[in-house]
Amino acid sequence: MTSVVPARTSLESTFPAAMLSEVGTQESWRKEVHRPATSTHKWWAKRLGTVFRGILTSATTPDEADAAVSYGSPFDLAGAVVLDPFSGSGVTGVEALKLGAKAVCFDINPVATLVQRQAVQPWDREALEAAYRAVELACRAEVDRLHRTEDGRTVLYYFWVATVECPECSDVVRLFDSPVFSKNAYPKRVPKAQIVCPECLAVQESRYDFDTEKCPNGHLITQRGAVQRQSTTCRQGHSFKTLGALNGARPGYEMYAKMVANSDKSKSYESITDWDRKLYDECVKILASLPESAVLPRGELASGNNTDQALKWNFREWRDFFNARQLVSLSLIATAIRDLGGSAPEREALCALFSGTLEFNNLFTSFKGEGTGAVRHMFSNHILKPERTPLEAHPWGTSQSSGAFSTLYKSRLHRAHEYKMKPVDLIVHEKGIERFTGLSKPLGASICESWDSFALAKGQAAYVVTRNSAETDIPDGSVDLIVTDPPYMDNVHYAELADFFHAWLQRMQPYAGYSDEETTRRSGEVQHADPVEFGKAIEAVWAECARVLKPGGLLAFTFHQARISGWVQVVESLRRAGWVMTAVQPVKGEMATSIVKSGAREPSNLDSVVVCRRAADGARNPNRSMEEALATAAKELTGLRDAGIDVGAGDVRSVVRGSLLAYLASTGADLDESVAMQVDSLATESIATLLG
Structure with a gap:
């Protein structure tokens, strides 16, 4: 059976990155309002539903058609099967179900599985x-x-x-x-503050910028x-x-x-x-x-x-x-x-x-x-x-x-329930970005826990389980499209943080089969501070993805990485698993003003959408030289910048690295340290050229 993916897609050629970045920016400020189904519980590095809707529609729109129109229409993927091997909060699954597809959501962490189940299943x-x-x-x-x-x-x-x-x-x-323990979020506008005496713990009202005060018990209070x-x-x-x-x-x-x-x-x-x-x-x-x-x-x-x-x-x-x-x-x-x-x-x-x-x-x-x-x-x-x-x-x-439990009940569960019944999408309209209903199907999937039950399921269905995506029960050639966001190589290790929640959940057993082990850390996790170990683990998942994909199908994932070693390992792992990178498309990523990002040396605003096809299907990288690959990356980044999207040095560096390494991998070049240094040098030159 052939895939629903065209031979050449808009995702690979005419991806509407500027439009998606515009609506994605709007979503990023209030994800819990615009995409509440995936916001019922904390998960890290949650991607933007608007962007993933755009990836799904662009991946099934021919390159000669307008993918922006597909995004803003009641697009129908009925009969298609979409796999996310690193499902996280379930963004891919939700967007696929809203478009009429059947969704397969795998994650190695049971807390992530719990979050996904809330995102896709109905509640009475x-x-x-x-x-x-x-x-x-x-x-x-x-x-x-x-x-x-x-x-x-x-x-x-x-x-x-x-x-x-x-x-x-x-x-x-x-x-x-500091003795100032409460002040206004805009203290210059509202200078009133609460201070505590460090000596006797008396509380009194003052200003956030007070010089000295005396507490009711006579102790001198200073700012220090x-x-x-x-x-x-x-x-x-x-x-x-x-x-x-x-x-x-x-x-x-x-x-x-x-x-x-x-x-x-x-x-x-x-x-x-x-x-x-x-x-x-x-x-x-x-x-x-x-x-x-x-x-x-x-x-x-x-x-x-x-x-x-x-x-x-x-x-x-x-x-x-x-x-x-x-x-x-x-x-x-x-x-x-x-x-x-x-x-x-x-x-x-x-x-x-x-x-x-x-x-x-x-x-x-x-x-x-x-x-x-x-x-x-x-x-x-x-x-x-x-x-x-x-x-x-x-x-x-x-x-x-x-x-609190009672306030989150209303802001999270009530809001998610209403969204599932009547999904809302952000669309660029004549008056700007507006919220539209009627473009997506309601969410109310039956949850399956094996491929056999999933294959037999009627109506809206999601195969949601905790498992290592390098080892699945999916038959060869059964999936039309794979869309995902793999874990970081380093920085945020999800299992280490998820154990905080799991310490309680294992005693509560939210659903039959929820893990009762004392940790969510698992053998086979892709995240690893060692680039080589990271590359081995993610290669195993890419290889399984290549096995289960239908002929002519497509893999797309979002990625950004501060260390070039992360990019090298991802590109090498794809090549070893039989994939060819056919495009690297920059698009809006997470909210750019988070504490974590603001503290980064080169904070990122954009993700790279890495588009891949199997070498066995005759895929080829479209660029014919390093210069052409560099020009392609520059064109995509310039298009976003000219559309008013914030493009920073970290964004340029990441996208240029990905584009150049994708081309070099297609030539069979050894991506050793000297090649990485050359790529980094060209990326630095591109920062100076594009950002002045």
Whole structure:
């Protein structure tokens, strides 16, 4: 059976990159609004649904046709099978299903599989609401009681500070780097701020830029805290390395303030009282008395690129990431969800929702300030970075709080359900970018867990399982199109971070067959800091993709990589697996203003869409020389820049590297260190030429 992919596609020749970058930029600012089906739970490096819709439609549009028209029309891929071997949050699967195709979503990580299942399967709204109310009835009253003031008001947030002992004098030092603990997101416009006295923890109102203040107890407060970068100074003037003072233990933690919801809907900052301390002590006792059957996180951290920082602060077990009140409250919610019983999609959705709530309720979160969402989630840095002044939120929450189970229920599950029933797409129209309904099919796939059941499924179907995509049960020549976003070679190691969620989920068993192993790290993971090992692992997946693809089919994936060794390994692995790169198309990637990207030496705004066909099908790279490959890359990048899309040095470097290496691989050249240096030199020259 032949593929639905034309002999020459728009994806390879007339890809509407500028248009897709424009709508992609709009989506990137609010992914949870524009693509809520894939936003029910955290997953890393989530790609843009608009761009992947464009890849799918362009890959099945002949090169002489207008792919932009295909993108903005009720395009129909009925009968086609689309595979994503690195499915992540399920973006490819969702966009394929919306276009009428059947989707195969594989990922080696079970947390990713849970996210994908939420993205594609239907929920019964009444059943979902009934399950939510049952959980609320079982646990909310007690969770609320543990977040009360003495006069019965609700505490929205508790503010904590880490403490260490001075190695010289044993003085207990509070690790404030500033006494300003709450200020507006736009402080010059709204200078009012809240400050704490580091000596006695009295809370008072001031300005974010105050010079000196006196607390109610007469202590002088200045802008300088005890911590300056990696060093701490005690009250006796002894300076020492903060980490060195831990002596193999976690830091201590002390409550110093709370934000309270008042009866008139106002909020107030108040100091911690003996009542608050006694209530917390009660939580310590409750935690110790919880039954063995209660859901609590289990498992230990293993060394890794994204876990080592937490290990340096002596966080050894996943339960160390939570204080006693958080563990008690979260356990009450998790146990109530688990005890709903059965394997209904609605119970599964609440398991995923609870897991997502963990991101905002742990010792690694912090306060963002006034005028914005209050909780800075723990993965804003893509690593497990301990906070010296963590924020403890009310995990069930109220209408005045953020990052809570009840608020995320509405913003995530309700929004995702509405989107599945009536998908919305971003389209460039006469008046600019507008949201359109009616272009995509509703999402409500039956989930299959084997190829045999998938092949027999009627109607909308998705084959969603946790597995190594180098070893599948898909018969030869069964897939029309493969569209994916492979993991980074380095930087963000998904399994190391996903274990934070898995530590709870393994006890909850969101669906039958969910992994009960203590870690999501698996043999066969593609991510590896060693370029050679990365190349071997991803080659095995590319080889399996070549086996299951129909004759004339196509592989397309998005990629960007700061290290040229990553590009070399991807290109070499493709060649060894029998693929030829037929195009490298730059297009809008993730949101360009993230904390992680803003800290990069050459932050990237664009992804490269790498388009491949099998050598066995007679594929050829279209460029006939290095100069032509370089000119092709320059033309694509210039087209985006001239259309007003932000193109930076990192984007030029990545796209030029990909284009040149693709051509060289097609000639059989050995992509050794000298070739890599030559490619890098040409990429640097291109930066100067294109960006001036």
